[in-house]
Amino acid sequence: MTLWRIKADVEATFAGDSERKAHVYGVLATALQLARIHKIDKRKAAMAALLHDMTKHCSQEVHKRMIVRHYKEEVLNEYAPPLYHAFSAAVFAYERYGIDDQDLLRSIESHTIGREAMTPLEKIVFISDYIEPNRPYEACKRVRKIAFENLDKAVYQAMDNSIRLFEEEGGFIPDAAYKAREYYQERGKANG
Ligand SMILES: [Fe+2]
Ligand SMILES: [Fe+2]
Numbered sequence: 001m002t003l004w005r006i007k008a009d010v011e012a013t014f015a016g017d018s019e020r021k022a023h024v025y026g027v028l029a030t031a032l033q034l035a036r037i038h039k040i041d042k043r044k045a046a047m048a049a050l051l052h053d054m055t056k057h058c059s060q061e062v063h064k065r066m067i068v069r070h071y072k073e074e075v076l077n078e079y080a081p082p083l084y085h086a087f088s089a090a091v092f093a094y095e096r097y098g099i100d101d102q103d104l105l106r107s108i109e110s111h112t113i114g115r116e117a118m119t120p121l122e123k124i125v126f127i128s129d130y131i132e133p134n135r136p137y138e139a140c141k142r143v144r145k146i147a148f149e150n151l152d153k154a155v156y157q158a159m160d161n162s163i164r165l166f167e168e169e170g171g172f173i174p175d176a177a178y179k180a181r182e183y184y185q186e187r188g189k190a191n192g
Pocket of ligand 2: 023052
């Protein structure tokens with residue numbers, strides 16, 4: 001039943017933002033495709049996809065209040081404010097629906113910049129957010145192609161593209177993003 005409650009909340013939350021709603025359903029469709037191909041729990045993939053941006057519209061104050069209820073305060077310094085919504089969405093999932101599956105919560109939490117040693121569920125949510133059909137940028141086309149064949153390579157490519165873009169824009173890039181990219185670069189070398 002939780003899935004239906006989440007869907008109803010997505011509809012209500014993004015009633016006035018058709019672009020964001022289309023993005024969320026794009027992530028859902030992509031995550032389900034990837035889950036089928038890579039043999040990952042489809043229900044969990046659907047829940048994480050629907051929930052990943054649920055707090056996107058909240059103010060910085062709301063994000064902060066939610067985050068400090070469940071994470072160390074350092075999270076606020078280690079991650080840039082545009083990334084707070086990933087943590088607050090995980091808090092929302094736990095507090096509103098009682099979701100306590102750590103893999104599911106983690107996949108919401110790491111959807112923006114990823115992290116080292118992600119689980120298969122985390123990888124597909126991370127990649128789906130990057131390649132869903134409404135994403136307009138050219139760079140994700142290559143990731144789209146490889147995501148169905150090799151998750152780790154797709155993760156690396158998405159991380160590398162994002163970091164380069166943030167660097168060009170002069171934005172704050174958390175250490176965790178560089179560490180994660182290095183991890184998947186090494187994995188790519190190890191696996192040829
Ligand atoms: Fe997001
Ligand atoms: Fe998203």
